[in-house]
Structures are given as structure tokens and as C-alpha cells.
Amino acid sequence: MADAFFQPVSGFDLPRFAGVPTFMRLPHVPPGHDRFGDVDIGLIGLPWDAGTTNRPGPRHAPRQIRDYSTMIRAQNGHTGVRPFELVNCADLGDSGPNPANLQDTLDRYTEFYRNLAPAGITPMSVGGDHLNSLPVLRALAAEAPLGMIHFDSHTDLFHSYFGGQMYTHGTPFRRAIEEGLLDPKRVVQIGIRGTAYDSEDRDFATANGVRVIPIEEFFQRGVEDVMSEAREIAGTLPVYISYDIDFVDPAFAPGTGTPEIGGPNSYEAIQVIRELDGLNFAGADLVEVSPPFDQSGGTAYLAATLIFEMLCVMAPAIAGKDGSPS
Numbered sequence: 257m258a259d260a261f262f263q264p265v266s267g268f269d270l271p272r273f274a275g276v277p278t279f280m281r282l283p284h285v286p287p288g289h290d291r292f293g294d295v296d297i298g299l300i301g302l303p304w305d306a307g308t309t310n311r312p313g314p315r316h317a318p319r320q321i322r323d324y325s326t327m328i329r330a331q332n333g334h335t336g337v338r339p340f341e342l343v344n345c346a347d348l349g350d351s352g353p354n355p356a357n358l359q360d361t362l363d364r365y366t367e368f369y370r371n372l373a374p375a376g377i378t379p380m381s382v383g384g385d386h387l388n389s390l391p392v393l394r395a396l397a398a399e400a401p402l403g404m405i406h407f408d409s410h411t412d413l414f415h416s417y418f419g420g421q422m423y424t425h426g427t428p429f430r431r432a433i434e435e436g437l438l439d440p441k442r443v444v445q446i447g448i449r450g451t452a453y454d455s456e457d458r459d460f461a462t463a464n465g466v467r468v469i470p471i472e473e474f475f476q477r478g479v480e481d482v483m484s485e486a487r488e489i490a491g492t493l494p495v496y497i498s499y500d501i502d503f504v505d506p507a508f509a510p511g512t513g514t515p516e517i518g519g520p521n522s523y524e525a526i527q528v529i530r531e532l533d534g535l536n537f538a539g540a541d542l543v544e545v546s547p548p549f550d551q552s553g554g555t556a557y558l559a560a561t562l563i564f565e566m567l568c569v570m571a572p573a574i575a576g577k578d579g580s581p582s
């Protein structure tokens with residue numbers, strides 16, 4: 257049973273539309289807080305989109321998703337998991353970017369995430385565009401390369417953009433593999449589709465042993481079969497989960513900068529997460545929600561729901577691993 261301090265504010269005590277919004281109505285426990293060392297899963301906002309090459313806006317997502325996450329109740333409607341009772345979850349606040357300097361922001365983020373392992377915190381990050389995953393991996397993979405299950409309509413494995421620019425939301429996992437942060441043979445990318453400039457990213461994947469599951473294969477084989485292969489690729493070693501909201505069809509998630517037609521619906525978007533049950537989680541992120549393109553708020557609400565589903569597989573695994581709460 258988790259500490260009472262770490263329980264979300266109940267809708268029976270304060271209506272869910274009232275109060276200051278934190279992720280899932282959890283307590284705000286930034287670094288330096290006297291309960292920081294008791295956190296098991298930390299939700300972190302990464303309000304930064306300087307890696308974006310097309311339509312911007314994900315810098316506004318952490319605040320918007322915090323707001324919509326107040327809609328989430330404490331119990332999973334399907335699995336019955338109550339993650340906040342299994343481990344201590346908290347909103348660690350935002351890792352602040354330097355909006356005028358990309359490299360400085362990458363360094364600031366890595367520094368923020370280096371504080372987590374000594375405190376025994378597994379991060380659930382909320383972007384921001386997909387470049388935000390790179391500085392997180394630099395901290396989490398400090399000791400050994402990680403595996404990764406990556407949901408996206410894009411591989412984000414390109415070498416560079418617009419005349420040799422190496423750090424964009426289309427390049428983070430190319431950099432991560434080059435830097436030895438990911439073991440390419442334990443990386444699987446699911447949902448890849450859309451038009452392309454060329455096949456340079458896919459050629460890199462093939463040459464390095466990254467498993468790419470395009471959307472056609474995903475729909476042909478179905479969620480269970482594909483996710484069973486994904487779990488096998490991830491194995492028992494630590495694995496990072498990276499979830500780009502543009503994995504989901506833009507009919508269900510229009511609020512994103514680089515949508516691609518012909519993707520999973522919001523139910524399938526949830527199903528793939530439930531299939532992650534039992535993995536050895538190093539951390540997870542949910543990125544690329546762009547509130548300016550999310551006129552109904554439905555994309556932010558879907559993102560909040562997917563984050564909750566992620567907590568519902570991470571919490572039992574973490575509780576089982578080290579007997580948390582710490």
C-alpha cells in the first residue's frame with residue numbers, strides 16, 4: 257500500500273474540475289522536496305519543442321495534459337489495477353528548457369534525469385516533441401544500453417535535417433544508437449507509415465538490426481501477435497517505452513504536428529500498452545501532443561488516458577521488483 261501522502265486528490269473530496277492541476281491530481285514533489293526520495297514513479301513535464309521541423313506546439317502539452325489528466329480516476333476500468341496504491345507516484349514538475357538554446361536544454365534535461373536513479377525513481381515523461389527522449393536516454397542508459405519499444409508513425413532514425421542539423425525530432429533514436437544508449441537489436445518500432453523523403457531511416461534500421469513493424473503488418477497480424485513479438489525483442493533487461501501520439505490515427509489524435517493517415521484507433525492505442533504487462537521498465541514517455549492543433553481537447557485527454565494505462569503496467573512491475581513503496 258502506497259503512502260497516503262502520494263494518493264491523488266479524490267473527486268469525492270474536491271470535484272475533478274476544481275483545484276490546481278497536477279498530473280493525475282498527484283502531489284507536486286519537485287527535486288529538493290523532503291518526500292522526493294520516497295517517489296517510485298515520477299511524472300515529469302518536458303515543455304519543449306525546438307526539435308520540431310513542421311507544425312509546432314508540443315511545448316504547451318505538459319500543462320494541457322495535466323489539466324485533462326484531472327479527468328482520470330484511480331482505478332483501471334478493465335484490469336482493475338489501482339497504480340497509486342501499488343507504488344508512490346508524484347508529479348515532479350517540469351524539467352525547464354532553455355528556449356533560446358537547444359544544446360543547453362539537452363544538458364539541463366540530462367542533469368535533471370541523473371537525479372532520479374539515486375532516488376529510486378522511474379520516470380514517466382510527458383513531452384514536448386520527440387527530441388526530448390534523447391537527453392532522457394542519456395541519463396537512463398548511463399550504465400548500459402537499453403531496449404526500446406517505440407510506438408510512432410515515424411522511425412525518428414534519420415541522420416540529419418536541413419543541411420546537417422543533427423538534433424531534431426526526426427533524429428533522436430539515430431543519435432541514441434550512435435551514442436550507445438540503445439541496443440539496436442532490442443529496439444522495435446511499431447506503426448510506421450506515411451510518405452517519406454527517402455528510405456535512409458529504414459536502411460539504417462535494417463543495417464543495425466532495429467525491428468520495424470509497419471502499420472500494414474500491425475493490422476494484418478493484430479495487436480496480440482505483434483506485441484508478443486515486441487515483448488520478446490525487449491526481453492528481460494531494462495526497456496524504455498516511447499510513445500509518439502502520432503502513432504494513433506489523426507481522426508482520434510488530430511492534435512499533433514506531423515500526423516499520418518491510416519493508423520490505430522484510440523482503443524487499439526490503449527490495447528498495445530496493456531500488452532506491455534510484466535516488462536522490466538527503465539522509464540517511459542508520451543510525446544508530440546500539440547495543443548494548438550487539438551481544438552476539442554480530445555488528443556490531450558487520449559494522452560492522459562494512455563499515460564494512466566502506462567502507470568497501470570509500470571506500477572505492478574515496479575512494486576514486484578523492489579517491494580516498493582520505498
Ligand code: MN
Nearest residue numbers: 386408412500
Ligand atoms: Mn516521433
Ligand code: MN
Nearest residue numbers: 409410500502
Ligand atoms: Mn511521429
